[in-house]
Amino acid sequence: MQFQKFLKELNFWNRKLHIHLGLFFLLFIWLFSVSGLLLNHGEWKISSFWDERKETEIVTPIHTSNRSDSSTLLKDMMSQLEIAGEISNVKMWADSLHFRVSKPGEVRTLKVNFITGVCTQKEMQYNLAGKIRTLHTFNGVDKNNPDMQANWLFTGVWRLSMDAIAIGLLLLCISSWIMWFKIRERYRWGWIVLIFGLGAAVYFVFILRML
Amino acid sequence: MKKYYPAIRMLHLYFGLFISPFVLIFSISVIIFNHPGFINRFNPAIALPDIKTKLDKIPYDTSDLQTAKAIIRKLNINGEIDFISKKDSSISFPVNKPGLRTHITVNTTNDSVLITQKNEGTLRSTTYLHSMPGPHNVSIRSNSAFLKIWRILADGFVYILLFLTASGVFLWYILNAERVIGMYALALGVLFFVGILLFIF
Numbered sequence: 381m382q383f384q385k386f387l388k389e390l391n392f393w394n395r396k397l398h399i400h401l402g403l404f405f406l407l408f409i410w411l412f413s414v415s416g417l418l419l420n421h422g423e424w425k426i427s428s429f430w431d432e433r434k435e436t437e438i439v440t441p442i443h444t445s446n447r448s449d450s451s452t453l454l455k456d457m458m459s460q461l462e463i464a465g466e467i468s469n470v471k472m473w474a475d476s477l478h479f480r481v482s483k484p485g486e487v488r489t490l491k492v493n494f495i496t497g498v499c500t501q502k503e504m505q506y507n508l509a510g511k512i513r514t515l516h517t518f519n520g521v522d523k524n525n526p527d528m529q530a531n532w533l534f535t536g537v538w539r540l541s542m543d544a545i546a547i548g549l550l551l552l553c554i555s556s557w558i559m560w561f562k563i564r565e566r567y568r569w570g571w572i573v574l575i576f577g578l579g580a581a582v583y584f585v586f587i588l589r590m591l
Numbered sequence: 592m593k594k595y596y597p598a599i600r601m602l603h604l605y606f607g608l609f610i611s612p613f614v615l616i617f618s619i620s621v622i623i624f625n626h627p628g629f630i631n632r633f634n635p636a637i638a639l640p641d642i643k644t645k646l647d648k649i650p651y652d653t654s655d656l657q658t659a660k661a662i663i664r665k666l667n668i669n670g671e672i673d674f675i676s677k678k679d680s681s682i683s684f685p686v687n688k689p690g691l692r693t694h695i696t697v698n699t700t701n702d703s704v705l706i707t708q709k710n711e712g713t714l715r716s717t718t719y720l721h722s723m724p725g726p727h728n729v730s731i732r733s734n735s736a737f738l739k740i741w742r743i744l745a746d747g748f749v750y751i752l753l754f755l756t757a758s759g760v761f762l763w764y765i766l767n768a769e770r771v772i773g774m775y776a777l778a779l780g781v782l783f784f785v786g787i788l789l790f791i792f
Contacts, residue, residue, distance in 0.1 A: 396769070402759050403773050404780035409756055411784075413749045419726050420745060484791060511792070513726070519625050527628035534791050539625050541787060546621035553611040553618075560604060567604055574608045580744065581612035585716050588737055589691035591669070 391562055398555040401548050408545045415516035418509055429510030435502065442492060442499040454479060457492060461499065466520050466532040483534075484518045485511030596765050603758040606751050613748045620717035630714060636692075639708040646702045649682075656731050659684050659695075666704065668693060671735040674728050688737070690716030720745075 418427040442460055444453075450472045458464065458481065465481040465488070472478075477492040485506040492499045506514065519539045520530030530536040560570050623630050650661035655675045663669065663686055670686040670693060683696040690712055696705045711719075724732045724742045733739045763773050 396772075399759075399763050399766075399769050399773060400776040402756070403763060403776040404783075406756055406760070406777060406780055407784040408780070409752065413752050413756075416749050417746070420724050420742070422726050422729055515791075521625065521627055523627075526631055534787070537787060538791060541783075542621055543625055546618040549614050549618040553614050556604075556607050556611060560608060567601070569605060570608050573605050574611070577609040578612045581616055584689055584720055584737070584741065585616060585713060589688045589710075589716065 391558070394555045394558045398552060398559060401552055401555075405545055405548045405552075408541070409549075411512065412516060412545065415512045418513050419516060427509050427513070429506045429513065432507045433510065434505040436505075438501040438503060440499045440501065442497055444492065444494045444497055450477065453477060457490070457499065461490075461501070463488060464532065466518075466530060466535045468522065483532075484514040592761075593765060596762070599758050599761055603755060603762060607755055610748055610751050610755070613744070614752075616717045617721055617748070619714065620721035623714050623718045624721070634712050634714055636709050636711040636715065639710055642704075642706040642708075644704045644706070646697065646704055649697060649699060649702055655682070656734060658682065660734065662695065662697060662704075666695070666706065668695070668706070669735065671723070671733075671738045672731060674731070687719065689719045 418424070421427055440461060442457060444457075450470055453472075454467055454470065454477075457477070458467075463481055465483040465486070467479055467481055469478070469480040469489075475494050477490075477494070479490055481488045481490065487504045489502045490499055515538075518535065519542060520532070520535035522528045530539060557574075560567060560574075564570055644666070646662070646665055650658065650665060652658045652661050655677060656672065659672050659675050659682065662682070663672070668686055670688040670691070673685040673687055675682065675684045680700045681696055681698050683694065686693045686695060690710065692709045692711060694707045698704070720741065723738060723745070733742050763769055766773075
């Protein structure tokens, strides 16, 4: 009796979770669906962003008297230049510092010359398609240094959001199976459809590399 | 609108069930993409022993891709040729499958071949599938049968997912009991989405 009650409660909350989680993540799912299509279909006119990028070069005098470690220097430079974003590709020499600052749709390559006190910025701005595409992959992960954490707060927040969407989608899947299982007698084709999808997924993930 | 409810509910259910295993692939791979250091610690990729062999003759063909395909046929290896690097005395290219990366280097002066392989495991096979076909090396992409099929599945997955969201909104809207809380969930999601993007841009 108690188990029946538990099942009833589970079904009740499971259904609510499925509906409201789906609604909460609606815009995120649309964003990642559209950006996924743009990434896979570079030949579409709407996906074109590289040829339409805007490049500008900005030369700025910069105060570089206080030489310390690269991290402090970078923070100081970025605050002087009033820019923000994920820092990568840092290379430091005795007389210069090179680095890249990126946000979705915006990449700046900076070269600071300590001797002349000049910073040369090459800025690239992407169009809307470029911004959407880069949002899909913007997680601040450095393939050569996988343990490195994101160094810009919003890269971390975006990465966390991507994790949340992934977990949300997993929950949507599990809740959908529970809901269908309850009414499986009415939707008998469900078994075949699920096994067909599962079979295809298992083939690609597990079997293909053994063939 | 209510007359469409049973049909849309049925389609939502069946399409949802069909793509749910693919949703798992794409969702798990996001976690792997975002936390590679963590994954490397408990599921490291395993390098398999190198194989050195010799081709009786390099099967040069009409293009680099056709030559690479002829080479892997002779070596009895299959997979997606990722890119081809050609130098004065060598041709090298990766041949990938989900979870297994193979790199082939052919010395064109003496026809010797070095094959290196890395078993990346099940978790990383999901990241490979997630990133394929992708925006890179478009001119040679989908040169293997499995990726031709995966390309269709990946596109189909997105279109079905878009249908599921639209049909889901329809099904929710018809349900009076869930309308108010649903509005809050939707509004909160929109607020969260717009808020993050405003901060990023």
